[in-house]
Amino acid sequence: xxxxxVAGNFHQELGCDFILVIDTEGxxxxxxxxxxxxxxxxNELATLVTGLNDxxxxxxxxxxxxxxxxxxxxxxxxxxxxxxxxxxxxxxxVHQNVSDVSAHEQNMRDRKHLLEQLNEMTKVAANMEKKxxxxxxxxxxxxDLEKHNWYIPxxxxxxxxxxxxxxGYSQKVYELKKYLFEFLKDCSQERTPKDIPQFLExxxxxxxxxxxxxxxFSFRNSLVDEAYNQLSVKYAEWExxxxxxxxxxxxxxxxxxxxxxxxxxxxxxxxxLKSEAQEKLRQEAExxxxxxxxxxxxxxxxxxxxxxxxxxxxxxANSLRNELESYSFSKWQEAIHIKKGQHKTDSVLSEYKRxxxxxxxxxxxxxxxxxxxxxxxxxxxxxxxxxxxTLSELSLIPLQRRNxxxxxxxxxxxxxxxxxxxxxxxLRDAKSLCAYKTQNFKMKxxxxxxxxxxxxxxxxxxxKEFLTQECWHxxxxxxxxxxxxxxxxxxxxxxxxxxxxxxxCRELF
Numbered sequence: 001x002x003x004x005x006v007a008g009n010f011h012q013e014l015g016c017d018f019i020l021v022i023d024t025e026g027x028x029x030x031x032x033x034x035x036x037x038x039x040x041x042x043n044e045l046a047t048l049v050t051g052l053n054d055x056x057x058x059x060x061x062x063x064x065x066x067x068x069x070x071x072x073x074x075x076x077x078x079x080x081x082x083x084x085x086x087x088x089x090x091x092x093x094v095h096q097n098v099s100d101v102s103a104h105e106q107n108m109r110d111r112k113h114l115l116e117q118l119n120e121m122t123k124v125a126a127n128m129e130k131k132x133x134x135x136x137x138x139x140x141x142x143x144d145l146e147k148h149n150w151y152i153p154x155x156x157x158x159x160x161x162x163x164x165x166x167x168g169y170s171q172k173v174y175e176l177k178k179y180l181f182e183f184l185k186d187c188s189q190e191r192t193p194k195d196i197p198q199f200l201e202x203x204x205x206x207x208x209x210x211x212x213x214x215x216x217f218s219f220r221n222s223l224v225d226e227a228y229n230q231l232s233v234k235y236a237e238w239e240x241x242x243x244x245x246x247x248x249x250x251x252x253x254x255x256x257x258x259x260x261x262x263x264x265x266x267x268x269x270x271x272x273l274k275s276e277a278q279e280k281l282r283q284e285a286e287x288x289x290x291x292x293x294x295x296x297x298x299x300x301x302x303x304x305x306x307x308x309x310x311x312x313x314x315x316x317a318n319s320l321r322n323e324l325e326s327y328s329f330s331k332w333q334e335a336i337h338i339k340k341g342q343h344k345t346d347s348v349l350s351e352y353k354r355x356x357x358x359x360x361x362x363x364x365x366x367x368x369x370x371x372x373x374x375x376x377x378x379x380x381x382x383x384x385x386x387x388x389x390t391l392s393e394l395s396l397i398p399l400q401r402r403n404x405x406x407x408x409x410x411x412x413x414x415x416x417x418x419x420x421x422x423x424x425x426x427l428r429d430a431k432s433l434c435a436y437k438t439q440n441f442k443m444k445x446x447x448x449x450x451x452x453x454x455x456x457x458x459x460x461x462x463x464k465e466f467l468t469q470e471c472w473h474x475x476x477x478x479x480x481x482x483x484x485x486x487x488x489x490x491x492x493x494x495x496x497x498x499x500x501x502x503x504x505c506r507e508l509f
Contacts, residue, residue, distance in 0.1 A: 014181070015188030020199075022049050044210055047075045051206045052199075054187055055090045055180060056141075076122050076140045090183065091141040091148060094176065098151040111149050124226050150176050227302040228309060234295060235313055238288045239320060240506070246324045247503045249280055254335040262343045265336055277328045285321040289314065352390060359386050402500050409433045411505040441483055443476040 002021045006014055024045050050056045058072065093114070098107075118137040126135040137143060152172045156163040194202065253273060260269070292313055296303055363382060367374060374382065409432065416423050448471055486508060493504055 013188075014184050016184075016193040019184075022052060024049055043075070046072075048207060048210050050075050050089060051210070052203060053089055054191075055092060055183065057092045057094055060093055060095045072118060072121075076118070076125055076137065080125050080135075080140070088140070088142050090187075091143045092150065092176075092180075093148060094150045094152060096152055097154045107149070107151055111145055115143075115145055127226075147179075152176070224302070224306060227300075227306045230300070231295065231306060231309070231313070235288075235292070235316070238291045239316075242284045242288060242320060242324070243503060243506060245284055246281070246328055247501060249277075250328050250331045251498070253332050257332065257335040257339050260339065262340070265340055270333070270336065273332050274329065277325065277332070281321050281325050281328070284324075285317055288317040288320075292317070356386070356390060359390070404500055405433045407502055408505050411502065411509065415509050441476075441479055443472060443479070447475060447479075448472060 002023075004019045004021060006017055006019060011017060093111075095107075095110075115137065122135050122137045122140060150172065153166055153168045155166060155169045157166050158164075253276075257265075257269075292310070296307075296310060363386070413427055416427060448468070489508060493500075
C-alpha cells in the first residue's frame with residue numbers, strides 16, 4: 001500500500017489530502033499456481049482489495065485474462081454472500097500489450113463478450129445465493145462498457161533493452177490517469193473520503209467478513225462452485241440415508257440382545273454381530289459410491305470442472321463408514337453390557353432381598369427375646385439404620401449423564417458453518433442454548449424479504465399491501481407448522497424407551 005500526498009492546489013478539487021494505492025502484487029502469478037490453495041489466496045486478496053477501494057483497476061494482460069475473469073466472478077459471489085458490503089465500487093479494465101489500439105470494433109466485441117461472461121457468472125452466483133431478482137455484474141460493481149475499458153500498447157517498440165519507448169504507451173497511460181482524477185473529483189461530491197480511523201475500521205470489518213467466507217474462495221470460479229454445490233446437496237441426501245439406516249439396524253440388534261438368556265451372551269455373539277455390522281456397512285458405503293459414479297456419468301452441467309473433487313467425496317464416504325462402524329460396535333457392546341448388568345442386578349436384588357428379610361427377622365427375634373416393645377418412631381429408626389447399612393454394602397455405579405444442550409448446539413453450529421459471514425456473525429453473538437427460553441413464535445417484518453416487490457410498478461391500489469399480507473400469513477403458518485412438527489418429534493423421543501442418540505439432532509435439523 002502506498003500513500004500518495006495530494007498537492008496543495010488539488011485539495012479543494014479532490015476533497016482529500018492523500019490517495020491510497022493498493023497493489024495485489026502478483027495475482028495469478030505462475031509460481032503461485034503450483035500451490036494447492038492458490039485459488040483461495042488470490043480470491044481472498046482480490047475480494048479484500050476490491051472492497052477497500054473506491055476504484056478497482058483490473059489489469060487484463062493477454063496471458064492472464066481468463067484467470068482474472070475467474071477471480072472477478074469469485075469477488076462478485078463473495079460480495080453477494082457478505083451482507084451489507086456498504087458500497088458499489090467502480091471497476092476499470094486495463095487491457096495491456098494490445099498491438100493495435102485503433103481496432104475499435106474488435107475491442108468492442110471483446111468487451112461485450114467479457115461483460116456477457118461476467119453477467120452470466122453473476123446470475124449463477126445470485127441464483128445459488130437465492131437472490132429474489134435477476135442480477136447483472138453492474139448491480140454489484142459500477143461498470144460502463146464504453147467508458148471503463150482502456151487499451152494500452154506495449155512499453156517498448158520491439159525487444160528491450162535496445163528498443164525505443166513506445167509513445168503510444170505514455171499517451172494512453174496519461175489518458176487513463178486524467179480520467180481517474182476526473183472520476184475522483186465526481187466521487188468527492190457524492191461521498192466524503194474516509195479518514196484514517198474510519199479506513200482502519202473498514203479494513204477490520206471487511207476482513208472479518210472475508211475470512212469467514214472460506215468455502216466460496218476455494219473454487220476457481222462460480223461455475224465450479226455451483227457444480228460442487230449441486231453435488232454436495234446430492235451427497236448430503238445419500239449420506240443421510242446411510243446415517244438413518246445404521247441406527248435402525250443397531251436398534252434391531254439391541255432388541256435381539258435384550259431377548260437373549262445369560263448363557264447366550266458369550267464372545268461368539270460379539271463376533272457374529274461384528275461380522276454382520278461390517279457387511280451391512282460395506283453394502284451401505286457401496287451404495288453411496290455407486291450413486292457418486294452414476295452422478296458423474298449422468299451428464300449433469302459442468303461435471304468436468306469438479307472431476308478433481310470426486311476422490312474427496314469417495315474419501316468422505318469411507319470416513320463415514322468408519323465413523324458408523326465405531327458407532328454401531330459401541331452401541332451393541334453397550335447393549336450386551338446392559339443385558340449382563342440386568343442379569344447381575346436381578347441376582348443382586350434377590351440376594352439383598354434375602355438379606356433384608358433376614359435382618360427384619362433378626363430384629364423381630366431380638367425384640368421378642370428382650371421382651372421389649374418398640375413404638376412406631378423407634379421401629380422406623382431401626383428400619384432406617386438397617387436400610388442405610390444395606391445400601392452402603394452395594395457398589396452403585398450411576399449412569400453417565402449426557403449434555404444434550406451442548407450436543408444440539410455443536411450439531412447446529414456445524415450445520416450452519418458454510419452459510420456465509422452474515423450467519424457466522426449471528427452464531428458468534430449467540431449465547432448458549434440453555435440461555436434461551438422457549439417463547440411463543442411472533443411474526444416480525446424482518447422475517448419477510450419485501451425487496452421482491454421493488455422491481456415492479458404496482459398500478460392497482462392496495463395490490464402490494466395484499467401481497468405483503470398474504471406472504472405474512474403464509475410465512476407465519478409455515479413457521480407454526482414446523483414448530484408443531486418439531487415438538488411432536490421431540491415428545492415422541494422423550495416418551496420413548498430408547499436412550500438419547502445424536503442422530504435425533506440430525507433428523508430434527
